[in-house]
Amino acid sequence: MSDTLSRRGFFAAFRRPFERRAAPVLPPVIKAEQPAAASAPVAKVAIVQGRFCIALTSFCAACVERCPVSGAMKKERGMPMVVADVCTGCGICHDVCPAPRNAVLMLPRRQPSTPQPA
């Protein structure tokens, strides 16, 4: 994928037009919350808790779609996986996860790569 088409570009712009448009004639728009890690001082890494993830039952892939870092998330047999070494800990995947129990945990980054529970 070329630079002009990077995911980062898309999602940097993802909120912009809506914050401008968000004072509409129409009812107040519920705003997406800001990334949890934006103000957190500790370096974080995301992990997906498989048992809470609804990718295989509701065909959700919001985290994979919205992760701004190319290669930080991949799908394995339909399930999202975080590549810990690439993940920047931005927390967007956590914020967009619509599962009844949020399936993305943001953990403090300790080892270079965090094992994932199945």
Place this chain on the structure above:
Amino acid sequence: MIQRREFNRMTALAAAAAAAKARAQNAPAAPAASNDGIAWDKAPCRFCGTGCHVRVGVKNGRVVAIEGDQLAEVNKGLLCVKGYHVGLALYGKDRLTQPLLRRNGVLEPISWEEAVETISQKIMAAPEQFAIYGSGQWTIPEGYAANKFIKAGLSSNHIDPNARLCMASAVTGFLSVYGVDEPAGCYDDLDKCDVLILWGNNMAEMHPVLFSRVIDRRTRGERVTLIDIGTRRTRTSEFCDHYLEFRPHSDLAIMNGIAHLLIKKNAFDPKFVEKFCNFRQSPKDPAASPTAPLNGEAMSFDDYKAALEPYTPEHVEKLSGVPAEKIRMLGDLFADKKIRITSTWCMGFNQHSRGTNANRLCHGIHLLSGHFGRPGDAPTSLTGQPSACGTAREVGTMCQFLPGGLQILNEEHRHEAEHIWNVPQGRIHPKIGHHTMLMWERFCTPAEKGGDIRTIWVQVTNPGQTLPNLHRFFKAKAGQPDKFLIVSDVYRTATTELADLVLPSAMWVEKNGMFGNSERRTQQWFRMVRPPGEARDDAWQMIAVARRLHDLGHAGMKDKDGRFLFTFKNDKGEEVPVWEWPRYYDVNVDKALFEEYRLFSRHKHKDLAPYDEYVKARGLRWPVVQQADGSWRETKFRFSEFDDPYVKKGAEIQFYHSVTKDDKALIWFAPAEKAAEEPDAEFPFWLCTGRVLEHWHSGSLTRRIPQLHASMPHSYVEMHPEDAREKGFTNGETITVRTRRGGLRLPVWIDGRGHPPRGSLFIPFFDERLLCNDITLGDIDPVSKQPDYKKCAAAVARA
């Protein structure tokens, strides 16, 4: 692997709170609150036509938890992402809680008495210029009350549901093939089929629980071949063995190609065809009679063969872009009687200006090949709304129907309805009313120019967002002071923007209700919590206005014996004035309306069980027929002797409502045609619109659910990376999409969720801030009058 069972203990609302807290501390979510003090009851999910059942947990008068209902056959405890959060749909911050009347341009609170009086005066002034625009989200009793009110009370047929925008072509498809509406098969077919063909049907996003039922089979090691035939790669395509991409509007060519091969190779099922089928084509003169377009004219098998002659695989490849060898593959599949093939479709066929024909051809290839009438061998349409079948179709809230599949144009049917309603013969108007598109067109047209609809009452739907070509069919109402728009809803919407009177409604478990899902399953629930403020049931609103008209002396509000049309008695036999809101729940009005409606259901063998049977069940599929032992048995596979009690012994298959009255179904021929507006030099792209997983239709409910909103915050336009590169668009850049109807600025999403082919765009319609219907065309199918939202010509430019 995920166990379905694990989801049962997930309580979405409690979990959401825990998750928010967890986020603040960036720690794992605490276990969901214990169940203490929570009262549980059953209800179907408020959202889609899949018709999952949920268990609703109520504490202190609020819905506090939602679980998948394990006793429900449809979902076996599972829900999709919308279903898990369905309880939150009740608790958006801006629920409507008071009637509002527009004065000097501003919506101001008024009392219910004033509201009911205002509507009644509008109707009294010009009853024939009043119309009701209803919904496949109406509960069955609500739709029935509205239908009776206008057809028996006002002698007017100007009522149509939003299902006109959604399932109308499926209806005309079923009617013209089998003589009676709704699928023969059911969801069990998905468990049994060897091949599932998804005709323009993105089941993974639109009917996720159904799709998981299929995918689950694979994880259990069963073999099922999935074939996606569509115009854009979707999340569903990712799971399919074959993805066949066709040029928009050319799906009819593909189906003709399959029929051509079956005949050419003598691989059709001659026994089935001879015993159970006749052939039909569109009439040469559609204006010959009002039923001509629906019933068509007979053709011989030889004529049928000749008509298919040109549709060789190579010719079909030229028309559709699908490689000839893939057409041959489909032909071989249908030729193989050993396998079982289920076809599903939804808006791809229905929102199609040749939608009726698309439906007919799909039934046709199943009938021609004999892939019909065994579990797993069925052509089945899926509905988008929870009660598109139950309310819009079965209750007959369309402008050409009466309840139970009776037809306005049929004099005997009218008399039968008049008999059940106990109104004088001739009370029901013999002409069909204005269908949705005509209704809104006439509403938007000034009276002196033929705009013969002055007042529309909208319930449980959002036409200001969902009608096509909104400038023409909705927004043109603005600035016409003699036009009066009444909207009953739970939130402000794009429709209330132009409303003159807004009525706050109770929704879902704030009232008693019944829905009917895609597989003929009728479902029931009870009120569990009170609606906020002064919000009241939609059926009550209708009955209160009827009563006010009665008191003002409108003769139609009385039956033959001078009794009010909506007279309900309690157990002691006393009449209860249910039009007084505090008395509305003194009797179960839903039950009373349903028991009356049930009398209609026998005519077309859509038999419904007594209300109390539905209280016990997680829905029952009609015809529900009483057994010798007094129990009630549902029917999974209609027209097949092994399961349908109405099929004669020894008949094997019997289409007992056959159009040709000989127990045979009709195999139609219909040619592939060009779309009304195809891309050209000025507007070089196809524009398709549709839905997304997280949002339910116009998003007025799901956009108020924080989890769903965060997951899909706004609309976008999808385009192919090569097209974007050529135009120099970066991902996320705001661009303008223009059609002959207008322009829309929105961000472009490249390599996003869906993958349109080159020269093609896709925009979801859930976002009221970015109304794609400002620019859609809405060319209508001549038979079903359903508009096409899936194709028009568009251009793109830097914003």
